[in-house]
Amino acid sequence: MTDRRLAVQAWESLFRAQHEVFEDIRSDFDGTDLTQAEYDVLLTVTRAPQMTARLRDVTGNMLISQPSVSRLVERMVTRGLLTKCADPEDGRGSLVTATENGAVVFRRIAASHGRSIAQRMARLDNDELAQLHALTAKLRGGA
Template sequence: MSDRRLAVEAWESLFRAQHEIFERFASDFTHGPLHQGEYDVLLTVTRAPERTARLRDITSNLLISQPSVSRLVDRMVVRGLVTKCPDPNDGRGSLVTATEMGARTFREVALAHGRHIAERMSVLSNDELDQLVALTRKLREGQ
């Protein structure tokens, strides 16, 4: 069992770093063609086979409630970024597919956002980045 005080200090440090970095990246979405939530939806959808993901998979990747994700996706349908149709394998579910415009817009934003992420993370070596990935994965998996 780890030291409780050290565990709390590490958690607070991780939380503050995430919050501060997230605030710096928010400007990538302030005046661009996509809002942060739309980017997150398209990140999940464009990485899926045939640029199609189940709505429940999108919801599990976002940090907002299922009704909020549904409303966000519906707004994205209106904007022409995605399409939404019933999931033939799940009568209660939906499939969300990136349109050509949605995929193109995502790629444009992702290029700039990826550069900003790489710049910010450049304070870490490749070994440290590997360690960070391993540690955060371990925290998420609860091992």
């Protein structure tokens, strides 16, 4: 049986670490062409085949509500970072695709952001990083 007190302590430590890391990397987006939320949308979209993802998959990867994601995507379409069309396999859904400009902007910021993350995570060695990855996947219900 899990020790309840230890479980709460571990949760609080994980929560505080996540919050502190987010605060550290938030500045990665200062003075760039993307907000952190826009970057997250493009991260999901550019990793998908043909840089096209279902809007519901984008929403599933975000930490904001579905209506907020929809408004964000519409603003990104207006800015020329994404296109949006009906999903031919789901009449109620939409597909979003990164434009060439959106992909270029994303890649430019991703290189810098990736270095920032790697620098922050360098406090852990490779074995610890692998263990952290496995533990967080387990907490999320992944294999």
